[in-house]
Amino acid sequence: VEAKATGGTKMSTGPERALGRKELGAVIGSAMDAIVAIDEAQRIVLFNEAAAKMFGCPGEEALGSHIERFVPPDSREEHREHVKRFAREGTTNRRMGALGNVRGLRANGKEFPIEASISQVASGPRMLLVAVLRDVEERRRLEESLQRERGFARELLNTAHAVILVLDPSGRIVQYNRFMRELCGYELEEVRGRDWFETFVPAAERERLAEGFPASGLGSVSHIELRDGSTRAIRWWDAEIRDEDGALEGLLCLGHDITEQRVARRDAEFLSAIIASSSDAIFSRARDGTILTWNRAAEEILGYSAAEMVGRSPEAIFPQGVKAKSDELFRRVLGGEIVRRLEVTRVRKNGTTVDLSVSKSPVRDADGKVVAMAVMAHDISEEKRARQAEASLSEIIDQSLNEIYVCDARTLRFLAVNLGARENLGFSLEEMLQLTVLDVKSELSGEQFEELLEPLRSGHRVKVEFETAHRRKDGSLYPVEVHVQRGRYQGSDALVAIVLDITERKAAAQRELEAERRARKLEALASISTLTAGIAHDIGAPMTAILGYAEMMEKSLPDEKNRRRAQIIIEQIQRTSHLVQALLNMARPGECDFISLDVGDVLQTSLEFYREKLRKHGVAIERSFEPVPAVAGDPNRLQQVFLNLITNALDAMPNGGTLWISLSHPEAEVVEVGIRDSGSGMDSEMADQIFEPFFTTKKRGQGTGLGLVVARGIIHEHDGEIAVRSEVGAGTEFVIRFPSAVAEGSDAC
Amino acid sequence: VDVLVVDDDPVVLELVAEQLSERGLSVATADGVQAALEHLEDRAPDIVLADIRMSPLDGYELLAEVRSRTPRVPVVLMSSFAPPGAAERASHAGAAGFLRKPVTDQEVYDAVVDARGADPQGPDVAR
Numbered sequence: 097v098e099a100k101a102t103g104g105t106k107m108s109t110g111p112e113r114a115l116g117r118k119e120l121g122a123v124i125g126s127a128m129d130a131i132v133a134i135d136e137a138q139r140i141v142l143f144n145e146a147a148a149k150m151f152g153c154p155g156e157e158a159l160g161s162h163i164e165r166f167v168p169p170d171s172r173e174e175h176r177e178h179v180k181r182f183a184r185e186g187t188t189n190r191r192m193g194a195l196g197n198v199r200g201l202r203a204n205g206k207e208f209p210i211e212a213s214i215s216q217v218a219s220g221p222r223m224l225l226v227a228v229l230r231d232v233e234e235r236r237r238l239e240e241s242l243q244r245e246r247g248f249a250r251e252l253l254n255t256a257h258a259v260i261l262v263l264d265p266s267g268r269i270v271q272y273n274r275f276m277r278e279l280c281g282y283e284l285e286e287v288r289g290r291d292w293f294e295t296f297v298p299a300a301e302r303e304r305l306a307e308g309f310p311a312s313g314l315g316s317v318s319h320i321e322l323r324d325g326s327t328r329a330i331r332w333w334d335a336e337i338r339d340e341d342g343a344l345e346g347l348l349c350l351g352h353d354i355t356e357q358r359v360a361r362r363d364a365e366f367l368s369a370i371i372a373s374s375s376d377a378i379f380s381r382a383r384d385g386t387i388l389t390w391n392r393a394a395e396e397i398l399g400y401s402a403a404e405m406v407g408r409s410p411e412a413i414f415p416q417g418v419k420a421k422s423d424e425l426f427r428r429v430l431g432g433e434i435v436r437r438l439e440v441t442r443v444r445k446n447g448t449t450v451d452l453s454v455s456k457s458p459v460r461d462a463d464g465k466v467v468a469m470a471v472m473a474h475d476i477s478e479e480k481r482a483r484q485a486e487a488s489l490s491e492i493i494d495q496s497l498n499e500i501y502v503c504d505a506r507t508l509r510f511l512a513v514n515l516g517a518r519e520n521l522g523f524s525l526e527e528m529l530q531l532t533v534l535d536v537k538s539e540l541s542g543e544q545f546e547e548l549l550e551p552l553r554s555g556h557r558v559k560v561e562f563e564t565a566h567r568r569k570d571g572s573l574y575p576v577e578v579h580v581q582r583g584r585y586q587g588s589d590a591l592v593a594i595v596l597d598i599t600e601r602k603a604a605a606q607r608e609l610e611a612e613r614r615a616r617k618l619e620a621l622a623s624i625s626t627l628t629a630g631i632a633h634d635i636g637a638p639m640t641a642i643l644g645y646a647e648m649m650e651k652s653l654p655d656e657k658n659r660r661r662a663q664i665i666i667e668q669i670q671r672t673s674h675l676v677q678a679l680l681n682m683a684r685p686g687e688c689d690f691i692s693l694d695v696g697d698v699l700q701t702s703l704e705f706y707r708e709k710l711r712k713h714g715v716a717i718e719r720s721f722e723p724v725p726a727v728a729g730d731p732n733r734l735q736q737v738f739l740n741l742i743t744n745a746l747d748a749m750p751n752g753g754t755l756w757i758s759l760s761h762p763e764a765e766v767v768e769v770g771i772r773d774s775g776s777g778m779d780s781e782m783a784d785q786i787f788e789p790f791f792t793t794k795k796r797g798q799g800t801g802l803g804l805v806v807a808r809g810i811i812h813e814h815d816g817e818i819a820v821r822s823e824v825g826a827g828t829e830f831v832i833r834f835p836s837a838v839a840e841g842s843d844a845c
Numbered sequence: 846v847d848v849l850v851v852d853d854d855p856v857v858l859e860l861v862a863e864q865l866s867e868r869g870l871s872v873a874t875a876d877g878v879q880a881a882l883e884h885l886e887d888r889a890p891d892i893v894l895a896d897i898r899m900s901p902l903d904g905y906e907l908l909a910e911v912r913s914r915t916p917r918v919p920v921v922l923m924s925s926f927a928p929p930g931a932a933e934r935a936s937h938a939g940a941a942g943f944l945r946k947p948v949t950d951q952e953v954y955d956a957v958v959d960a961r962g963a964d965p966q967g968p969d970v971a972r
Binding site: 632634637638639640641642643644645666669670673676 | 948
């Protein structure tokens with residue numbers, strides 16, 4: 097203090113009149129700023145307490161030393177220049193800091209920033225320079241740190257991934273950050289000063305939120321409406337801004353956009369709901385193979401509860417022998433592969449099996465790493481059974497011998513044709529697909545076919561039926577009954593026809609018709625015969641009388657001429673009697689005595705009967721008898737037939753010839769008799785008529801025209817058949833076929 | 846040889862009687878089964894030749910009657926245009942022969958001879 101006072105004394109001039117030296121010294125000494133004065137030689141002449149403190153150097157040590165002692169070495173040159181210029185030009189600057197970045201050097205060697213104001217003071221003859229110095233190190237540090245903090249805050253505000261918003265107490269927009277700007281799409285300038293609620297809050301929430309303002313809602317969620325009309329969900333953390341007096345200046349609002357989170361969470365919830373309610377089994381397996389999740393459908397389909405499965409390996413559901421394959425698939429899926437619609441069989445908890453269609457896909461985490469395998473499976477047992485049923489049904493349809501045709505409804509071209517149809521027609525499927533319905537139904541014109549289809553096309557009927565003929569590949573025809581209905585085939589309008597080959601039915605109908613005709617004929621014959629039998633009896637007596645008396649006359653009459661006349665009567669009676677007898681033979685009631693007989697014996701007997709007569713007519717007999725099984729028959733009736741046929745043969749060979757008699761066994765259950773002559777033969781027209789009643793090839797008076805009718809009737813009674821083969825000039829052969837009795841076992845005794 | 850001819854047709858009856866008489870046989874006639882049976886009461890013939898179709902009783906009934914009364918007397922049946930099987934039926938019923946009318950006198954004679962089993966003119970038949 098003493099030194100300062102001394103120094104001070106030296107520098108003070110004018111003011112000391114007003115203030116005493118002592119007082120002045122006290123002012124300087126207690127000044128907050130350091131005050132240093134130097135003389136022209138830049139030696140320190142005044143160094144107050146604050147300066148001692150600032151430079152860390154006691155006043156007594158500083159006084160008299162060169163000022164440069166307190167100037168950093170690298171600034172000394174500049175300082176010297178500065179002092180020189182200052183002394184020469186006399187300019188001064190009393191404003192603190194106007195000298196710029198002046199630096200000082202403390203006694204401990206440390207530099208520090210100084211604000212200085214320098215002035216010239218004339219002290220007697222000496223010119224002193226007085227500097228008032230202020231250590232600004234503290235302030236600079238403070239300022240720099242403040243600067244840094246501000247920059248940081250600004251950076252923070254602008255880089256924050258959150259809405260930062262300042263509203264005034266009435267809810268007007270004061271400020272918001274870049275995030276908000278980018279989010280909402282408005283420049284701050286556009287909306288500054290506008291009401292927050294009207295600008296950004298959706299109408300539905302506006303009133304509620306505006307009412308509560310400015311009460312801060314920590315963690316409350318509300319929505320904001322963006323420029324593009326979309327809304328975002330924001331969770332708010334508000335803080336009030338108050339001034340020093342505690343008056344509300346505004347509200348600082350920090351908002352997190354949680355829209356994505358919410359969507360994600362909603363999605364996740366939705367997904368688990370879907371999985372839970374899925375009718376497909378959905379489960380997942382961790383990389384170690386154990387079950388991670390197991391949904392309800394999995395529980396239902398496989399019978400294991402989630403509690404039983406989760407955390408365990410699912411080996412129980414694999415049937416024997418498939419685990420290796422399953423493991424292989426598991427590895428592949430973990431490798432990123434997706435397996436789609438694999439049909440597998442799995443074992444339920446109750447031991448039964450279930451057919452599943454399975455898709456397996458890798459489950460990846462956010463980094464794309466496969467962390468699990470997801471499996472979706474649905475029960476296809478039912479479907480499989482249905483498919484099998486369908487397959488076997490279509491196989492049945494295809495293999496059906498009923499003919500099934502599908503053709504295009506418009507072009508009539510075949511679209512599908514089953515095996516039965518192809519086999520009957522003789523076309524391959526490829527050939528069939530080139531044909532139309534009309535190619536096959538050769539007896540129908542297109543117009544006629546359309547006419548038949550008309551009720552179908554107009555919708556009056558769902559099915560039409562008609563009969564026509566189909567032409568085979570080889571050109572042959574067969575009668576068919578056609579049932580047509582409309583249908584769809586592979587997406588297009590089609591006609592579906594089920595066609596029955598009615599050849600057999602037609603033939604049966606024909607046979608029936610023939611049998612009926614024959615029965616009618618026989619009936620007619622029977623009634624004729626009944627009548628004949630009655631008449632025959634009544635004329636038998638007079639004829640006997642005529643014959644008898646004619647014979648008597650013939651014997652007793654003396655002259656040759658009259659005897660001849662009587663003879664004619666006798667002959668004519670005999671002729672008449674033959675005719676009547678033949679008629680009667682047709683009329684006999686069916687009194688057959690069937691026995692098991694050898695047809696050969698009967699033939700032989702018949703032949704013996706005529707042997708003499710045949711010999712007389714110059715007819716040679718050629719016999720060819722094979723051993724044959726027995727036949728059930730009436731020997732007398734059969735003999736009648738054979739005699740009739742032999743008589744006919746004899747009559748056909750008036751000038752001699754050969755009679756072939758054969759007996760054979762051509763089929764297992766057939767015995768065949770052939771009687772052939774080498775006579776005149778017949779043309780086919782005649783041959784067709786020989787079994788008609790009253791047809792005869794013989795001269796009038798020689799035949800009755802009933803012999804073959806009777807013969808055929810007898811053969812039919814034996815369940816046999818008689819047929820004729822004849823050729824003009826080459827002779828005639830009758831062939832009789834009997835069913836052998838062996839087949840019926842009637843000769844078992 | 847005594848032959849009893851039975852037929853309800855008088856013309857045929859007379860004819861047959863005449864034919865057989867002419868061949869030297871002793872013939873009696875009956876115009877029906879009833880008359881024949883009455884004749885049989887008086888005297889048994891050596892052979893009976895009867896028509897089948899008569900009424901009220903027919904030849905089969907007569908045959909049955911003759912066979913029961915005098916089994917040793919053969920019966921030959923005749924019929925106008927008999928149906929096939931008639932001969933068999935007659936034979937089965939015990940007839941010694943069967944004739945289809947119209948019939949020649951030779952056929953009648955032969956049938957009688959056959960039925961008698963010997964020459965009707967022969968000594969042992971004549972007796």
